[in-house]
Amino acid sequence: MNPLRRKHGSAPVLAMITWVYVLWSLLPILVAVRISLNDGRSRSSFQPMSFRWYWGDPTASLWHDDSMHTALFNTLRLAALTMLVATPIGVAMALGLQRWRGKTSNAANGLMLVPIVTPEIVFGVALFLVFSQLYTGVPDGITRQLLGHVTFTISFVVVIIRSRLAAIGTQYEEAARDLGASRLQAIRLVLLPLLAPAIFASVMVVFATSVDDFVISSFLSTGESTETVPIKIYAGSRASSTPALNALATVMLFITLTAVGLAAALLKAIQRRGGEEPDSGSGLASLSG
Amino acid sequence: MTATLQRESRSRTRVWSVFALPGIGWLIGFFLISVYAVMAVAFGSADPFLKTAIPAWNPLEWDFTTMSDVLDEVFTGYLRKVFVRTFAFVGLALVGCIAIGYPVAYYAARKAGRRKGLLLAALVLPFWISYLMRMLAWTNLLQPDGLVNQFIGWFGLPDDRTWLDGEWHTVVIGLIYGYVPFFILPLYSTLERIDGRFIEAGRDLGASSFQTFLRVTLPLSVPGLMAASVVTILPMFGDYYTNSYLTSGSPKTEMVGNQVEYYLRIVGQPQRGASLVLVLMAMLFVLMVYYMVTTIRQQKAADR
Numbered sequence: 001m002n003p004l005r006r007k008h009g010s011a012p013v014l015a016m017i018t019w020v021y022v023l024w025s026l027l028p029i030l031v032a033v034r035i036s037l038n039d040g041r042s043r044s045s046f047q048p049m050s051f052r053w054y055w056g057d058p059t060a061s062l063w064h065d066d067s068m069h070t071a072l073f074n075t076l077r078l079a080a081l082t083m084l085v086a087t088p089i090g091v092a093m094a095l096g097l098q099r100w101r102g103k104t105s106n107a108a109n110g111l112m113l114v115p116i117v118t119p120e121i122v123f124g125v126a127l128f129l130v131f132s133q134l135y136t137g138v139p140d141g142i143t144r145q146l147l148g149h150v151t152f153t154i155s156f157v158v159v160i161i162r163s164r165l166a167a168i169g170t171q172y173e174e175a176a177r178d179l180g181a182s183r184l185q186a187i188r189l190v191l192l193p194l195l196a197p198a199i200f201a202s203v204m205v206v207f208a209t210s211v212d213d214f215v216i217s218s219f220l221s222t223g224e225s226t227e228t229v230p231i232k233i234y235a236g237s238r239a240s241s242t243p244a245l246n247a248l249a250t251v252m253l254f255i256t257l258t259a260v261g262l263a264a265a266l267l268k269a270i271q272r273r274g275g276e277e278p279d280s281g282s283g284l285a286s287l288s289g
Numbered sequence: 290m291t292a293t294l295q296r297e298s299r300s301r302t303r304v305w306s307v308f309a310l311p312g313i314g315w316l317i318g319f320f321l322i323s324v325y326a327v328m329a330v331a332f333g334s335a336d337p338f339l340k341t342a343i344p345a346w347n348p349l350e351w352d353f354t355t356m357s358d359v360l361d362e363v364f365t366g367y368l369r370k371v372f373v374r375t376f377a378f379v380g381l382a383l384v385g386c387i388a389i390g391y392p393v394a395y396y397a398a399r400k401a402g403r404r405k406g407l408l409l410a411a412l413v414l415p416f417w418i419s420y421l422m423r424m425l426a427w428t429n430l431l432q433p434d435g436l437v438n439q440f441i442g443w444f445g446l447p448d449d450r451t452w453l454d455g456e457w458h459t460v461v462i463g464l465i466y467g468y469v470p471f472f473i474l475p476l477y478s479t480l481e482r483i484d485g486r487f488i489e490a491g492r493d494l495g496a497s498s499f500q501t502f503l504r505v506t507l508p509l510s511v512p513g514l515m516a517a518s519v520v521t522i523l524p525m526f527g528d529y530y531t532n533s534y535l536t537s538g539s540p541k542t543e544m545v546g547n548q549v550e551y552y553l554r555i556v557g558q559p560q561r562g563a564s565l566v567l568v569l570m571a572m573l574f575v576l577m578v579y580y581m582v583t584t585i586r587q588q589k590a591a592d593r
Contacts, residue, residue, distance in 0.1 A: 014396040028426035044432030096309025117577040119527025126323035151319040166591040233421040249422040
């Protein structure tokens with residue numbers, strides 16, 4: 001064992017800073033959730049609890065305000081479509097870039113990394129201008145938002161899958177090929193199952209990125225019918241808003257955390273069945289370098 | 290592990306390029322060409338009546354007058370204030386991220402012991418919570434009658450502070466709150482990988498634990514510190530929603546991104562907006578290249 005591990009607990013100041021930070025990072029969220037349950041209009045203090053802003057209020061509640069559930073529906077539809085398009089393209093691209101050697105491959109790898117380091121405003125403006133000046137035939141609204149979100153998320157998939165591919169190596173596939181499998185069979189029957197955890201992780205990262213995105217959705221939005229939850233929350237800072245906004249954010253939070261939790265549980269189940277060591281969080285770890 | 294593949298000649302690995310093609314095509318079509326469109330608009334002209342952009346797709350027809358106007362304003366005019374403010378906000382927020390993020394990452398990586406799993410889950414959780422929801426939470430807390438004022442009131446401090454009327458410190462705190470989770474994780478993974486024997490050696494050779502930290506751990510964590518800083522600085526420079534959301538769009542806290550949005554979406558001067566985006570990209574170019582080079586090095590190391 002690492003001798004340093006013996007001494008943990010001997011850093012009370014660090015421990016305090018860390019746990020205070022954790023509280024600071026999460027308590028405001030709990031407060032926001034609690035405010036969504038206010039019976040009154042206050043967005044700053046706790047009032048008796050009710051579900052007024054979820055469904056009780058006949059006009060302004062989440063259930064009765066059309067613009068609210070349009071935003072919720074738009075966000076989820078956009079994220080689902082983005083996952084469906086970006087994941088296969090990204091997985092294939094990772095496989096290609098990992099195995100194909102040469103100058104063109106290196107250039108393509110460089111190109112793949114640029115979107116990750118591009119600030120979102122640059123992305124948003126670039127997509128906004130290319131659609132309004134060049135690809136004018138692309139229907140505006142959700143189609144453009146989808147194309148934008150896919151462009152923005154492909155690289156995350158590639159980075160996650162590539163790091164898993166590097167860890168898997170090629171020996172399993174070679175064994176399969178030696179036993180008579182074709183190249184595609186080896187990929188389908190051997191490599192893809194081994195990649196499943198990383199594919200899962202990237203699907204979740206794509207979902208969370210798409211659901212969280214404000215800048216690109218907003219630059220490509222054409223009005224209320226294409227608003228997403230982040231756009232709605234953002235607009236709420238200027239309009240006089242009610243705790244219904246908190247209710248909207250809370251529902252979105254609940255959906256995201258449930259999806260992530262289910263995915264993690266499913267992943268564990270798959271890994272246990274495959275007799276593999278569960279490697280938790282490999283996806284995020286590889287993203288953060 | 291890829292020895293066999295490396296033994297294959299380059300032409301044989303070309304088969305794999307088929308898999309990469311859809312992705313490459315997509316990124317060229319929607320990323321590279323989009324960035325080119327920014328240049329075509331910035332260096333193009335405007336319709337004299339409608340004021341709409343007429344992009345110049347041919348580089349030989351590029352006209353740099355708008356860009357030089359914008360640069361003049363950046364260096365001597367109105368935009369200078371906005372750039373200085375952006376640098377100040379990002380700089381202060383980075384200092385805050387280091388001050389909070391380093392101890393937290395260090396504790397999580399090397400001292401957390403049995404509680405490590407729980408702590409890591411708590412550190413990753415903000416990733417799954419929408420950024421704007423986290424900002425929404427702060428606008429709830431920072432209302433004049435909000436919990437923050439009540440909280441500081443308990444300590445006998447004046448409890449009638451305004452926070453959401455264009456105060457610069459609100460924006461800096463908001464940026465720190467927003468970005469510190471992204472700072473902690475890359476730093477954590479570097480600190481975690483430091484070989485404990487180096488630290489042990491430092492202690493055995495008579496250094497105090499603080500000296501060991503300064504002479505051993507800190508230098509070894511520099512790559513992680515750099516990666517974490519780049520990962521947070523890049524999006525912060527392009528951020529225009531945190532400040533505007535937390536100060537109801539007050540001009541007193543405007544950053545570069547707000548000006549871009551203003552030109553493009555409010556007054557309809559796409560040429561100026563596009564030029565400003567190019568200035569921003571040029572400013573961040575070194576950081577972007579740094580991040581890409583280190584990532585490619587890591588990929589190569591992982592393949593070996």
